[in-house]
Ligand code: SF4
């Protein structure tokens with residue numbers, strides 16, 4: 001897919017690979033996405049360091065660590081409290097209810 005990105009007054013054409021997103025104004029190449037009927041959670045695996053703050057503090061027990069990265073395996077249990085977004089020191093999580 002071809003996107004036009006506006007940067008410093010110039011338009012830049014960029015071919016986007018699968019998983020590429022613009023998160024918090026930054027291009028990233030390795031974003032994982034989970035969806036439920038209610039919410040969407042994205043974790044930027046280029047940022048995620050796997051120290052599990054989200055796993056430990058999510059009251060819905062949505063996250064688990066797989067291969068050292070956060071996985072929103074139980075997204076249906078999300079109560080939309082935004083704790084995961086708040087506690088992630090790497091700002092790796094984007095949540096549709098917490099923008
Ligand atoms: S708190 Fe952030 S950096 Fe840490 S495991 Fe979760 S998503 Fe990754």
Ligand code: SF4
Pocket residue numbers: 057058059060061062077078079080081082083084085095
């Ligand atoms: S919004 Fe709350 S319940 Fe949902 S995944 Fe984040 S910490 Fe867990």
